[in-house]
Amino acid sequence: MSFGTAGLRATMGAGYDRINDLTIIQTTQGLAVHLIETFGMKEVVERGVVVGFDIRHNSERFAHLVTAVLIGRGIPVKLYSHYVPTPYVAYAVKKLKAIAGVMITASHNPKEDNGYKLYWSNAAQILSPHDKAISGSILTNLKPWPWSWDTDSVTNSPLISDPYADISQAYNSELSTIGSRFITNRCLPHKVLYTAMHGVGTVFVQQAMTAMSLPIFSLVSEQCDPDPDFPTVSFPNPEEGDAALEIATRTADQMGIPLILANDPDADRLAVAEKVSGKKWHVFSGNELGALFAWWALKNYKYNNSGRDISKMCMITTAVSSQILRSMALKDGFHFEETLTGFKWMGNRFIELTAAGYDVTFVYEEAIGFMYGSVVYDKDGISACVAIREMTSWLYDLGSTLSHQLQEIYSEYGFHLSMTSYYLCYDQNTILKIFTRLRTNGTYPVKCGPYKVLSVRDVTVGYDSSTSDNKCVHPLTPNSEMITFQLDNKCTLTLRTSGTEPKIKCYREIVEAPGVGSREELLEILYQTTNVFIENFLQPEANNLIPQQK
16 A cells, blocks of 8 residues: 555555554654655644544544644644544635645545545645655654554644634635525525435535525435445445435435435535436436536626636646536637546646636536535535535526536537446556557557547556647656547547556547537447447456446
């Protein structure tokens, strides 16, 4: 187990490759040394570190160990007394001007896992070279300091304060910055069902709705209370779609509710499902929700800034997300940027663009991670709940739906149809073999079955055949695999390894101009292309890959 920009995430248990008391202590000792070396003891003491935890097994204990290490070194800690969503740690770093923030969570991973997520002094996730420096500090501070095991000190140290009440009030107050000014009736009776997936979300989403004068949701009773065993789901990840939302859709059918909102266990992601034509449920993909949020952000920006140059508005997404934001930007004139995968890249780029005078209104990644507004410099499932609740209230009041509005977006900007799936692979040698075969000493495939490869982008080695110098515009990522192929049938396909799970992810999208092709025709092309791509490039059977459960 090694420390990276995503922090740590692994199964809990004994050993240096597991999350346990010792590895939490060693990681925090390395962090403390790096903070002092980077900022100096005076600034570290003045600003302190925020520490939060979710409801997983051992999360509170791990947070107390983090705190014990830091206060033993003389570093003040703003330790939440209560479990919190991950966005509350990121927000507290921003609001309190802390030197760093640590969140003990494994997000949507299985119940056996836990993790260590780190925010830097700018309230965004860390980037290199800090991850390498912290990793180095960990390795030179492996022996626990005398006080590092002393969790009893957490109960009575003057270096500890509880930010819970102040941050809860401030966060909910700041949500007003993302509210829609043209919605006059904020108490519409449209019914919405909410599930926290046994995580932390229920109480925090309810507080946010109250703060925004929006109706409280109905709840999936079996899943609304925190439970670290996640007893009703195989995977506590709403990104899994129909399988993860089975109880929610059944409950909504029984209650006659047409809309479901679901947070993952640490409430930084949001999934949405809507009853289509009163018959079947449609679980929106992250890219579909991204298109809807972008449309809503653009509509609100134009309403609120009638005299402002639209080119100063900006949206950001990742290299594996849909190209819908790019298409919208080309048509409407706002600024668009694309980063590598993950909010560590987008959150830091948001800060840079804001400093340059841009109004960054929306940031998203296809893995149902949304940053609507600037309350938190990371994905935030709570503020996303508020925004989608306002959006649906306005649409439903007009007699429309999210599904209908999505089709309106495609009518204006053209179809952008995408799919994402993954295969599990626990053997690093197999992963290396797959990607080495595709890049074969710099010679990439020129065909994918019957389809011609128009361009290849390999961010692992920094190659891009579509640029004049064949260099990728994105930063080199030699420690992770990601290759993108653009084909001659309007399809773009990417293979990428996950940074937090043993997965090889496959992203694909087909894009057409407005008025060209039908949804069914384009989906058939995408299905056929995907089958050929996976059979020829990924070779799951030959490589003993485990397909995603459906």
